[in-house]
Amino acid sequence: MNVLVTGGAGFIGSHLVDRLVGDGHSVVAYDNLSSGFLDYFNPYAGNPHFRFVRGDVLDVAALTEAMRGCDTVFHLAANADVRFGLDHPRRDLEQNTIATHNVLEAMRAAGARRIAFSSTGSVYGEAKVFPTPEDAPFPIQTSLYAASKLAGEGMIAAYAAGYGLQGFIFRFVSLLGERYSHGHVFDFYKQLREHPQELRVLGDGTQRKSYLYVKDCIDAMLTALEKGRDPVGVFNLGADEYCRVTDSIGWICEALNVKPELKFSGGDRGWVGDNPFIFLDCARIRSLGWAPRLTIREGVVKTVEYLRENPWLLEARA
Amino acid sequence: MNVLVTGGAGFIGSHLVDRLVGDGHSVVAYDNLSSGFLDYFNPYAGNPHFRFVRGDVLDVAALTEAMRGCDTVFHLAANADVRFGLDHPRRDLEQNTIATHNVLEAMRAAGARRIAFSSTGSVYGEAKVFPTPEDAPFPIQTSLYAASKLAGEGMIAAYAAGYGLQGFIFRFVSLLGERYSHGHVFDFYKQLREHPQELRVLGDGTQRKSYLYVKDCIDAMLTALEKGRDPVGVFNLGADEYCRVTDSIGWICEALNVKPELKFSGGDRGWVGDNPFIFLDCARIRSLGWAPRLTIREGVVKTVEYLRENPWLLEARA
Numbered sequence: 327m328n329v330l331v332t333g334g335a336g337f338i339g340s341h342l343v344d345r346l347v348g349d350g351h352s353v354v355a356y357d358n359l360s361s362g363f364l365d366y367f368n369p370y371a372g373n374p375h376f377r378f379v380r381g382d383v384l385d386v387a388a389l390t391e392a393m394r395g396c397d398t399v400f401h402l403a404a405n406a407d408v409r410f411g412l413d414h415p416r417r418d419l420e421q422n423t424i425a426t427h428n429v430l431e432a433m434r435a436a437g438a439r440r441i442a443f444s445s446t447g448s449v450y451g452e453a454k455v456f457p458t459p460e461d462a463p464f465p466i467q468t469s470l471y472a473a474s475k476l477a478g479e480g481m482i483a484a485y486a487a488g489y490g491l492q493g494f495i496f497r498f499v500s501l502l503g504e505r506y507s508h509g510h511v512f513d514f515y516k517q518l519r520e521h522p523q524e525l526r527v528l529g530d531g532t533q534r535k536s537y538l539y540v541k542d543c544i545d546a547m548l549t550a551l552e553k554g555r556d557p558v559g560v561f562n563l564g565a566d567e568y569c570r571v572t573d574s575i576g577w578i579c580e581a582l583n584v585k586p587e588l589k590f591s592g593g594d595r596g597w598v599g600d601n602p603f604i605f606l607d608c609a610r611i612r613s614l615g616w617a618p619r620l621t622i623r624e625g626v627v628k629t630v631e632y633l634r635e636n637p638w639l640l641e642a643r644a
Numbered sequence: 645m646n647v648l649v650t651g652g653a654g655f656i657g658s659h660l661v662d663r664l665v666g667d668g669h670s671v672v673a674y675d676n677l678s679s680g681f682l683d684y685f686n687p688y689a690g691n692p693h694f695r696f697v698r699g700d701v702l703d704v705a706a707l708t709e710a711m712r713g714c715d716t717v718f719h720l721a722a723n724a725d726v727r728f729g730l731d732h733p734r735r736d737l738e739q740n741t742i743a744t745h746n747v748l749e750a751m752r753a754a755g756a757r758r759i760a761f762s763s764t765g766s767v768y769g770e771a772k773v774f775p776t777p778e779d780a781p782f783p784i785q786t787s788l789y790a791a792s793k794l795a796g797e798g799m800i801a802a803y804a805a806g807y808g809l810q811g812f813i814f815r816f817v818s819l820l821g822e823r824y825s826h827g828h829v830f831d832f833y834k835q836l837r838e839h840p841q842e843l844r845v846l847g848d849g850t851q852r853k854s855y856l857y858v859k860d861c862i863d864a865m866l867t868a869l870e871k872g873r874d875p876v877g878v879f880n881l882g883a884d885e886y887c888r889v890t891d892s893i894g895w896i897c898e899a900l901n902v903k904p905e906l907k908f909s910g911g912d913r914g915w916v917g918d919n920p921f922i923f924l925d926c927a928r929i930r931s932l933g934w935a936p937r938l939t940i941r942e943g944v945v946k947t948v949e950y951l952r953e954n955p956w957l958l959e960a961r962a
Contacts, residue, residue: 483769
């Protein structure tokens, strides 16, 4: 494959680049470095099959130029700040909805025919069916983030129908693993590093969520691209299990050998638009032969270990 | 109510303005006159409860200014050109998705708390359940138009959850009636006026569609606003019947007393993204006490009669 990865220097993108280069593909990592790290690409200095382009997904001309010669695009660049969406409602529109339109237009212009898109399990809103399958009842959106991802899904499907592209829409649960720098494990680790005696927790700790180890996620996406034949393939990507926030806190504290006093902010949601229960039915991607290798607990522990060994990441996100 | 209607000078908007002014509400019609007609407002010259503002939904400042003092917004302005969406893929993004974001931002700034939105039955893509209920299986989009309306629905729901607005999302079938100037009855009438001996039909004529008379649609929306209490109400609006394109042709030809030779372009779809079967389950809005007064056949005939009596409309759309 000749692949362009938007958000290629980010958490998920950089793992994907590693895997694609390792598998012998030619890769262009496209990233504006607003939250990614160029250091991830140090191993590829001088590698003729890898190219980094610093650019923004809002710059269609630069994106089109970077995409020339590519057959496949992984569109991972996004505003992933779910929690604070209401503080700046235009950000999801621009960085997710309009950006995805730009990626699709660049693909038409550059002749790329296949797109893989990082959507989210949050598009199910507050689902009524668990585990939630891809064809769950038509949901009502509860966050600007999910609404913008749903908008992206819709455009990709319409471009597939209208222009003959092939689209892979992946609805992720939250991901864990090396280079992770965003989300509850990160927040908890950071708090406990500063004051191991106390942990402030949003909500009442009963929220149930599913997680997936980042390399399992990448395996799943590549499995779908290898085997998927439909013009539009929609795949839930998650573990076949979920945990409570309090479970996760227990694993983190055990790994760090701390026993903080827990201070809950209260309520069954961490913030407005937080979903108290996310658990996806992943039978569709499993039917293609994929299964996750790590449990949620193993993913949490691996994440904590990585954060402990890489204090620079906490400094960079301070 | 103090109401602002975007697209107020259009087909649906102008009927809504008539009804609202007639019911004693204060109305601002906001329209850029790209396809609306100012003449519809001649009866309101000097009426202190009516105001026309010429403006574009892409101009947030003008929209916000026009919205001051309004509690309710009917957001009907849209690019409704479903068939040619693929010729200009940015149009649906701008005039539907971004425009709806602008309307929501203007509402936040101006303090308007309630939005009614003209979505479309096309958001169900190629549905698998007929008649299709609002909570049908999560669909895959097949047109840029529907994808942009879905994006609008998602933002409205997320704004309702996040900022406490109340949202009414109406998924329309195609509308018929006086001032109609867009769609198959219009196209067929125009053809038959020019050459009554021949009618060119897109597809094979077997497409099954549902329609609704415009004044029935307005009754339905006002019923929902009067009785709906949920933060987000989603309502299908359509007739409890459908017809084939060939049925509709029969009624039009009978009304015009012509017997053209039919020339079908062939295929079960009129164009890429055309949906061969649209038939919505409207039990939800009916449970609020609404029912359509006109059958599809009566709506078609009324439309033909209006077009015959108003040749200026065909000239204006030439």
